[in-house]
Amino acid sequence: MIVIKIGGSLLTDSSGIEEVVNYLIANRGKKPVVVVSAFKGITDLLIETARFAKERDVSSVKKNLKRLRERHLNIVKSLINDGDRLQSTSDTIAQLFNEVKGALNDVLSWGRLRDEELDRVMSYGEKLSSVIISSILEARGVPSVAVFSERLIITDQNFGNASPIHFLTEKRIKKFLPQWQDKIPVITGFIGSTEDGRTTTLGRGGSDYSAAIIAYYLNAKEVWLVKDTEGVMTANPDIVPDARIIPELSYEEATELSYSGAKVIHPRTVEPLKMRKIPLRIKYLKRIDHPGTLVKKWTERKGTIKSIVHRSDLALIEVQGNGTIGVSSAITTRVFAVASERGLDILMASQLAERNAVLFVIPKPYSEGLFNAVKEEFGEEMLSGEVNVSLKNGISALSVVGRGVSSDPGICGKIEKLLEENGIKVIASTNVRSDIVRSFIVQSDDLSGALNLIHREFNLGRR
Numbered sequence: 001m002i003v004i005k006i007g008g009s010l011l012t013d014s015s016g017i018e019e020v021v022n023y024l025i026a027n028r029g030k031k032p033v034v035v036v037s038a039f040k041g042i043t044d045l046l047i048e049t050a051r052f053a054k055e056r057d058v059s060s061v062k063k064n065l066k067r068l069r070e071r072h073l074n075i076v077k078s079l080i081n082d083g084d085r086l087q088s089t090s091d092t093i094a095q096l097f098n099e100v101k102g103a104l105n106d107v108l109s110w111g112r113l114r115d116e117e118l119d120r121v122m123s124y125g126e127k128l129s130s131v132i133i134s135s136i137l138e139a140r141g142v143p144s145v146a147v148f149s150e151r152l153i154i155t156d157q158n159f160g161n162a163s164p165i166h167f168l169t170e171k172r173i174k175k176f177l178p179q180w181q182d183k184i185p186v187i188t189g190f191i192g193s194t195e196d197g198r199t200t201t202l203g204r205g206g207s208d209y210s211a212a213i214i215a216y217y218l219n220a221k222e223v224w225l226v227k228d229t230e231g232v233m234t235a236n237p238d239i240v241p242d243a244r245i246i247p248e249l250s251y252e253e254a255t256e257l258s259y260s261g262a263k264v265i266h267p268r269t270v271e272p273l274k275m276r277k278i279p280l281r282i283k284y285l286k287r288i289d290h291p292g293t294l295v296k297k298w299t300e301r302k303g304t305i306k307s308i309v310h311r312s313d314l315a316l317i318e319v320q321g322n323g324t325i326g327v328s329s330a331i332t333t334r335v336f337a338v339a340s341e342r343g344l345d346i347l348m349a350s351q352l353a354e355r356n357a358v359l360f361v362i363p364k365p366y367s368e369g370l371f372n373a374v375k376e377e378f379g380e381e382m383l384s385g386e387v388n389v390s391l392k393n394g395i396s397a398l399s400v401v402g403r404g405v406s407s408d409p410g411i412c413g414k415i416e417k418l419l420e421e422n423g424i425k426v427i428a429s430t431n432v433r434s435d436i437v438r439s440f441i442v443q444s445d446d447l448s449g450a451l452n453l454i455h456r457e458f459n460l461g462r463r
Helices: 014-026 043-053 058-079 083-110 114-138 166-180 207-218 251-259 269-277 330-342 364-377 380-384 410-419 445-456
Strands: 002-007 032-036 145-146 184-188 192-194 198-203 222-227 249-250 282-286 293-296 307-320 347-354 357-363 387-401 427-432 437-443
Touching: 002 014, 002 207, 014 058, 014 114, 032 114, 032 207, 043 058, 043 083, 043 114, 058 083, 058 114, 058 427, 083 192, 114 145, 114 184, 114 192, 114 198, 166 207, 184 207, 198 269, 207 222, 207 269, 249 251, 251 269, 251 293, 251 387, 293 427, 307 364, 307 445, 330 347, 330 357, 347 427, 347 437, 357 364, 364 380, 364 387, 380 387, 387 445, 410 427, 410 437, 410 445, 437 445
Parallel strands: 002 032, 002 222, 032 184, 145 184, 222 282, 249 293
Antiparallel strands: 192 198, 282 293, 307 357, 307 387, 347 357, 387 437, 427 437
């Protein structure tokens, strides 16, 4: 038995959904348990509709609901020919839309939209997807059942980014497992519920994590994340033309790739799989026999770069002492505390002894707000001239990922020398979380050149 997760980027229209259904039927012999995301764009549209409801914009709520209903019904009508099956599926969709309207009416009445209400509204994208894909399989003569993961994954009350309560989740999954015998279950990703039945979500992109949780408790043979790409690449092929597929990654490398900017795997996905040593494959929808990228235990020798990933649209806050005051760990702690108070993440920090400064790399969208908050925090020191706080935009981070790369002075030194010789300034470098990743901060204008230089120098391209 394997767990197959289907992402929303594949569920675009009737032809895309039919291709997914054919893929599942072709792999029927592997006894798949299927986890699905909402159709592409639906979650964003539900969020927008919930915000209209908060603003009591009834006209926009009705308009969006009509768009949502028509899109799902049109797909059903184009892919299900059996009249009885079409009617029963349409009836189920109508019931789900009545529930969506009920959730939105609550928001309209209260004029508020807490994370709890938003989770409830968002969950219907996955529910509609599960019902429709399961119905299409049934219409093709493949026994299937739609399963809402609210009944399976029991979580804490951290709405918007909940975590499973494992002993309760295990109990639920084992309870419902017999109902799936000889059928392909199509399970909603991304969602769970509290012990008292309130809907939660596992965070955006959490369907990958849902699949891993379910695989853990079913002790699945493998997990497949089916994508519109052939696997994890050595770099972004849109920037580095000779990027190639990586045949194998370790669990740790895959985790660091996701945290460092790769969009292929949700960061939390690896956690449950690693505990049971369940292999993970990133598979390509259009080539059933393509092996993709296999994620498992360590396979490569230490000191091998596997991939270069990047994050753009960043900014940099620098806190610099004037020479009479050192930039201590206490100052770093104060900056992180200011960010934490506002619910903001600092992606990385690096101390520059030669400048008596600490650099904090953050996403550009909230850089101004955090910059002003840090200036307020150090107001007295700035007035006395002890500390200066500055903001720089147009920053990118590139990260090399592979076992032992951060502690290998040969790799780090070679990269810095390579970039310097080609006129690219490394503003700072740091190992963010582990020995598996080393990050280099550069100007965004230099990012493409830096990625291609490193990729070519370490022979990561097509072979």
